[in-house]
Amino acid sequence: MELRQFLGALRMRWVFSTLTFLVGAALTAAVVLLMTPQYGSSVKLFVSTPSGGSAEYAASFIVTQRVASYAELATDPSVLQRVVDKLDLDTSYEDLEGQVSASVITGTQTIELDVTADTPELAQQIAKAEAEEVVALVEQLERPAVKDEEPAIAARIAAEPSISDTPVSPNLPLNIGIGLLLSLFVAIVGALLRDLLDRTVKSRQDAEKISGHSVLVTLPYDPQVKKTPLATEAGGSLAEAFRVLRTNLQFADLDSQRQAILVSSALPDEGKTLVATNLALTMAQSGRSVLLIDADMRNPNVAELLGLENSVGVVTVLVGRTSIDEATQPHSSGISFLGTGPTPPNPAEVLDTQAMRDLIARVRKDYDAVIIDAPPMLPVADASILLTEVDGALLLVRHGSTTREQLRLAVSRIETVGGRLFGTILNRTPRRVGDADGYGYGYGHGYGYGYAPTVDTDSTPTAAPAAPPDPEPGGRRIGRRVKR
Structure with missing residues (x-):
């Protein structure tokens, strides 16, 4: 292991090392102070x-x-x-x-x-x-x-045995010094072992090597995202990160005037919903007409994030209860939003229908960009079904959480169905190990797909203020752009 790798491992595991050292120091002090004087x-x-x-x-x-x-x-x-x-x-x-x-x-x-x-x-x-x-x-x-x-x-x-009221042991300075040195040694060795045994993706190089595709942007962890989850509200590095992503996507698909992009991840709680939402907002800022579709019927979150309704959406359109125009809601940022609608008992079967394919084909003609927030790749087949109807996919990789094998399986599933992967997004990276981009945030959602990820109860985003739909004359909503 090179010196740079050694120091990098210690920086990555500084919390573990610090806690281990402090526990060792406390145990040392307790043992020394509890020792019977001799x-x-x-x-x-x-x-x-x-x-x-x-x-x-x-x-x-x-x-x-x-x-x-x-x-x-x-x-x-x-x-x-x-x-x-x-x-x-x-x-x-x-x-x-x-x-x-x-x-x-x-x-x-x-x-x-x-x-x-x-x-x-x-x-x-x-x-x-x-x-x-x-x-x-x-x-x-x-x-x-x-x-x-x-x-x-x-x-x-030779003489009477000596007697002294001063104990010969324990030697407090010596014993505490030895205990602290041992604690430091255990902390360093433990951090290195944890790093060597860790199979999660922890760098841009890991993600690119395993997926075979470029990392389009790295999103450092930012606790302020909980308060201002939308790029249009947060500004600064959060907004800049998605401008970088927007630009990289343009170079990833130069020949396409209109784009349909699916955003997914290997597992739940890796940040796909916020990435899909903020990517849509950033594209709208460039003057493009953008439709954001929540296709995660098992755990929809986009409506809550935008402050809009989810009771009407894809499902109600597919069963013929409403039209696409009536189900589409405008948002104050300029994007249009199509929710999931009522939760069906069989989401995969609903998505794998001709009606769903016709819906995507219709909106691709009406909007410059269609962003689909899809379920994770590995737990369910929903995202794989949608891959054949879009231009390409973005795959979220959560730093220190997504394992190399999970990323490899997710990429393999995309390739198996003939889908195209534009690239990966490395999310929740510690700022000190962020890549050259240096922009962005970290975020995740919990899901109910049979996996048991650690759920951060504080990660529920603050909903953006709702923009009440303004009806056009004749009852049409003005959120959707006029068909070209």
């Missing part, structure tokens, strides 16, 4: 040959060799058990072994015993008892074979 006591044993002994000269060499053995025997189970019995300790010799250590002071014949315990007094008592037992052990092992002869080597307690 107090220490030390005592020194001097190992030598008895003064004036006949074997003093020879024994001086033996002492140097044996003093390390005596230090090791200080923690022998038999010695520790005698200490436990002597002090009547409420512990086993195995536990005591972790509290006692013995070492030889370099260059000397001195053994130092170090003891830790819950109180200073207990530590001193254990140190004294341990020292006495080691002295007794040396005396036993060095006892001469001839009675009344002095041993060649003896051990003596």
Whole structure:
């Protein structure tokens, strides 16, 4: 992994890394502060040959060799058990072994015993008892074979065991420092692992490589979209993003004077409804006559977004209850809107009819641009049915949500029915990883197609003010452009 990829992964996962580090730091502080203080006591044993002994000269060499053995025997189970019995300790010799250590002071014949315990007094008592037992052990092992002869080597307690009210552990600065370093390490490694194991689309390069088509625009996440979801109201980067999309679509289909564009996504909650609506508004700003059709009969949202009615629309036209002109509603932005009408029990069958094909063919002649908000590609077949009746499709890809396999399947479904994909739109990208476009927003809707995406209850857009239809003389609505 290159340094740029490493830093990019950390930037992408900064929330996870920060939370992991903070949790680790909190756990470290809790563990350190809850640790029982341990107090220490030390005592020194001097190992030598008895003064004036006949074997003093020879024994001086033996002492140097044996003093390390005596230090090791200080923690022998038999010695520790005698200490436990002597002090009547409420512990086993195995536990005591972790509290006692013995070492030889370099260059000397001195053994130092170090003891830790819950109180200073207990530590001193254990140190004294341990020292006495080691002295007794040396005396036993060095006892001469001839009675009344002095041993060649003896051990003596140099001084009384020390006592201190200052705990030797825990070492707060050291333990907290180690805990923070471990937390930081876990946070970094965890972020990298999550990034490596993440199969979602997270960049323009991912989307283009998997789909085989260009990303027409990237739409960075903008929380202000909840308040001003329409480009005509928000202005700024939101409006500019859709102007970029409008321009790119003109280059994607240069030979067509009139365009019928289907907007869909792999799964629900990826932002297709707002993209379709704002694309229609932006096209209308350029002076084109635009009809926005809500073909998502399973979960219509466009009418609510525009502040218009959805009770009359495609379904009522198809069953012959009203005409296209009567069902079309004008909006103050200049676009015309055709809702879904009553929800049918079989949306796919309704869309896959000659009447629906005739409806699309009719409106394509009447408007410069027809934008269709279609259901997601993977859960249902509705969008696939409509693909053969339009010039091309736009496929929404939600950053960090749509997986590579889902995008691949959605593109494959478009190609299977012979549809044309103009390109993809990468939605809800973090601004720090946005592409060169640098414009736009992020938005999503929830759906009821059998999938279970995470629904943001705060993502319901604020409806735009409704524009009451002004009837022309004779009862015609003025929202639809005059047929050319």
